[in-house]
Amino acid sequence: MSTTRRTRQLAASAVAAALGVTALAGCGSSDESASGSGGTKGSGSKTVTLVSHDSFNASKDVLKEFTKETGYTVKVLKSGDAGVALNQEILTKGSPRGDVFFGVDNTLLSRALDSGLFTPYQAKGIDRVAADTRLDADKHRVTPVDTGDICVNYDKKYFADKKLAPPRSFDDLAKPAYKNLLVTENAGTSSPGLGFLLGTVATYGEKGYQDYWKKLENNGIKVVDGWEQAYNEEFSGSAGGKKAKADRPLVVSYASSPPVEVLYAKPQPAEAPTGVATGTCFRQIEFAGLLKGAKNEAGGKALLDFLISKKFQEDMPLNMFVNPVTKDAELPELFTKFGATVDRPTTVAPDEIAKNREQWVQSWSSLVVK
């Protein structure tokens, strides 16, 4: 049949063309072969691979420092948000894409531990890490790396203009004075949305949280899909919100958002345009662990040690806008000057979260999402 021969000839030339293009595309980046997937093969490799979510960041200098101290080069793989990245690792358990995973937070910790993702390892200097963050202290399957607080942020200008005191606690948010002012995220898909819901569960208990959300609903809370939309489109205190003529001066965000607003404003203002309602916070703790089946265990262990070293811990706040977990790490001035100290954030035990999360989210949905 002539047709098959024709197709085959075409295919051959087409494949050749495709290969030609791919080769060309490869030329664009010389580091491709050096740090590409080929670089991690073989034992005693000098590359250690860190798998993480999209928010991971570290300064180049600090990573270079690690290489200087240990001889290992760090290669970072990021995929999706925290939940997606973790689930990908759970799916590929046993043949992991890297050596260390960073970014399991306390809302996902039980799932990660139950799936047997990590090889236990006690990081050097773990005694410097705050005790209340060491949620797996007896087994050392994960090492705490940072903490962050999910809190309601307020638009300072709005409350000053209205001569109204900004809310300070969960109770305040349900008061008539703050009617139609708060915007939050979908607890089913967004991590600050979930954190805020968990904060209310911790505060009002299994029995009371639903009544509280009924009050919030009656008080005109608005629920949008994700943080980007809530913060950049609906919240009047953010740059995007000002352009979008946003009309909600209260948003569920992070305790570190005000310093970020200052850092990324030109010119830098003398005070942050937004504040934190410190009685509305839920504490997130992020962990890292050595992946089972890691090709470079020695490198992975060295990296875990490094993640809680003073150098990395002090570099972290301005890269990821989170707080260090070690006592010897000092916060940058931006945080001390513009940030808020959250004295008593709410928490929920990881196994409680794993057990009830879906049911909490479902009853939350039926209350506020119509």
Added chain:
Amino acid sequence: MALPVAFFALFFAYPVAAIVGRGLKADGVWQFGRIGEVLTRPDIREVLWFTSWQALASTALTLLIALPGAYVFARLDFPGKQLLRAVVTVPFVLPTVVVGTAFLALLGRGGFLDELWGVRLDTTVWAILLAHVFFNYAVVVRTVGGLWSQLDPRQEEAARVLGAGRFAAWRRVTLPALAPAVAAAALMVFLFTFTSFGVVQILGGPGYSTLEVEIYRQTAQLLALPTAAVLTLVQFAAVGAILAVHAWTVRRRETALKLVDPERTARRPRGAGQWALLCGVLLTVLLLILLPLGVLVERSVDTTGGHGLDFYRALGSVDAGGGTFLVAPLEAIWNSLQYALVATVIALVIGGLAAAALTRRAGRLVRGFDALLMLPLGVSAVTVGFGFLITLDKPPLDLRTSWILVPLAQALVGVPFVVRTMLPVLRAVDGRLREAAAVLGASPLRAWREVDLPLVRRALLVAAGFAFAVSLGEFGATVFIARPDRPTLPVAVARLLGRAGELNYGQAMALSTILMVVCAVSLLLLERIRTDRSGEF
């Protein structure tokens, strides 16, 4: 035929089957009872219902609004036509987060409609439908318009001479000839809106949920693979049903047509009717497409100290995102273009071969293959992505961290476009021309080059434009493939938007604007190739 089949088996069927299998198997036993369990849940039924009807409504609305556009772009000549044709495709490449921004500015509080008439459409179904039209306008204009511009107007004129009225001539001559292209466009729009994710979430609010959203939640957030597997099967079933309807309607209509050079068919508008149509279409494009895009451009130059290019300047430096990137955001342009180029070549090769094979043969097997090619449009990115993870994890195919996975995944979405744009045209090529060439001693390849290629060149370019745009704006797969040193434009935009602070927001808008320009310019360059008569492609 072999190459496309192998490509699809390896990069689509196998990964998806693996992930669905993992969800439906427990301890090595198939648990088909789970299907019934999930399907009887009222919330799932509601999601399924909403998904279907909004997709149908979106498709109908898109056809209604875009078909006049297809005519105008195909048959009328007006200044700036090429530029505008490229611009209407721009929405295609924008990340939905950004489109959400633009639409909220138009339909939401203090938006355009709110200022004029006090109408707010955000968190209504209308916002979702209009955004779907915005996204898919180009699909109809390009697929239908591409064929329309090649139909010989003299056929309609002949019908007029024989006494048919203007409308009757159009209905009897042009419409049947266009039907396959209209059906193809409708199919693509339906599949796109059926698996809509970001638009529904952002503009509809959490109250609206499509199957795609539910699959994402179950897979990516809850790791509830059984539920996700059932939902994926449901998605398959729905997409399969639509494909069957499509095949059934199109099969009886595809006939050989007389195709002519599009240069000859377009004329300056004549008569009040044509002028009115032209103005109507231009107004629609202005309101529905240019305005939302304009909002983004405006915000990218709206700095604290008045209007300026500060955000664009900031994009050039590495510490622009305070360490958000290891490279300057501007480098994302280069990355995006590389990926898009490779993905386009792959999609054209695979899609072209598949279309050629489908033209030559008929039969049940081939039709099944045709349907298989369309499936990637109707399957969620997260399913494919997670499928990749658990299947492509062993040498020699450990592609999980390889850059080639990005264009491969993008090509998967591009191929259906290539097939759907080329097939109506290829099938319209008169087989006797090929036979004549063969009789005159041309080799099959030469016959294809001399007979088919000139006629399908236009469709090929339209297809290439689609594949390119799809890959330029593709976000789902790119997120899964972890290469922080090489972010693409949509990924870079998403990262910037994911942070507080004015500079980040402004840079996200600036980068979105650059993405639009890159897309429009690339498509314009593709249009230019047409006049170059020497090239293969």
